[in-house]
Amino acid sequence: MSETAQTPGTITEGGVVLVDPSVKSYTYTVNIAWSATLILLIALVAISLWRSARVKRALAEAEARRERMSNG
Secondary structure (H helix, E strand, O other), X not given: OOOOOOOOOEEXXXXXXXXXXXXXXXXXXXXXXHHHXXXXXXXXXXXXXXXXXXXXXXXXXHHHHHHHHHHO
């Protein structure tokens, strides 16, 4: 039987050494990816809300103009 030395952060399966994703070596990359995703998601929601308000305001103005034209 061959003995494989397990270092912290590795998992051995049938002699193949796999890196455990909970090791700090990927933490920085994962945090950057999550941060970028959250920033983009927040930006998308903010832009959508801003545009929705702008379109709603333009629609209200158009409807007011239409009412003024039909009434007078």
